[in-house]
Amino acid sequence: SQTIHQWPATLVQPVGSPLSLECTVEGTSNPNLYWYRQAAGRGLQLLFYSVGIGQISSEVPQNLSASRPQDRQFILSSKKLLLSDSGFYLCAWNTGLAGTGELFFGEGSRLTVL
C-alpha cells in the first residue's frame, strides 16, 4: 500500500533562518506531488506541484521554493524565513494519467517563525 511521510512534524525557527521540509511517498511510482499551506484560520493554499523529477510549478510568488530530486521525494525550502511563512504545511500526492485526482495527504508540518 502507498504511504506518505512528512517531516519534521513541528519546527520553530527564527526570522531569517533557512528552512527544509521533506516529503517522501512509498508504494507508488511517478506520483504528482504537492505542497499546500494553511495559515491560521484560513483554507488550503497550493504552493507548488510537480509531475516529475525536476519539474516544479509554482502557484504563488513567495519566499519559498520546492525541489524534486527523486521520483518520490519532494522538498520545500527557504533561504531566509519571514514571519508570514508561519503555518501548517501539507504534502500530498496523487496518481497521474489514469487517476481520479484524489489526493493523499501527509500528516503535516507545523512551522512557527519567531
Next chain:
Amino acid sequence: AQSVTQLDSQVPVFEEAPVELRCNYSSSVSVYLFWYVQYPNQGLQLLLKYLSGSTLVKGINGFEAEFNKSQTSFHLRKPSVHISDTAEYFCAVTPAGSARQLTFGSGTQLTVLP
C-alpha cells in the same frame, strides 16, 4: 477553471443532531467531487467522493453527500453527529479525468457541542 464555495465557515451543532455542510461548485466541464476531513494538527483524510453513477454517495463515519448537477451542489450530511466529528471539512473539485490538481473550498469548521 473550477471553483468551490463552502457557504458556512463555522457550523455549531449539538450532539446527536443532524448536520448539513454546504458546498457549491462552478465548472464548465464534468467534475469529480470530494469531501475531506481534517482533525486538529493532522493532514486531510478522504471522507467520500463522487466520480459517476449514483448521486448519493456514502462515506466513512456515517457521512453521505448528494451530487446535484442542476444546482451544482455537493452537500455533506450526517443524521446524528458525535463529539468526535468536530473537525474542519473541505469540499474539493477537479475536472473529470484530469488527475491533476484539486480545487478546494475554504473549509467549514464543524463544532459538535455536548
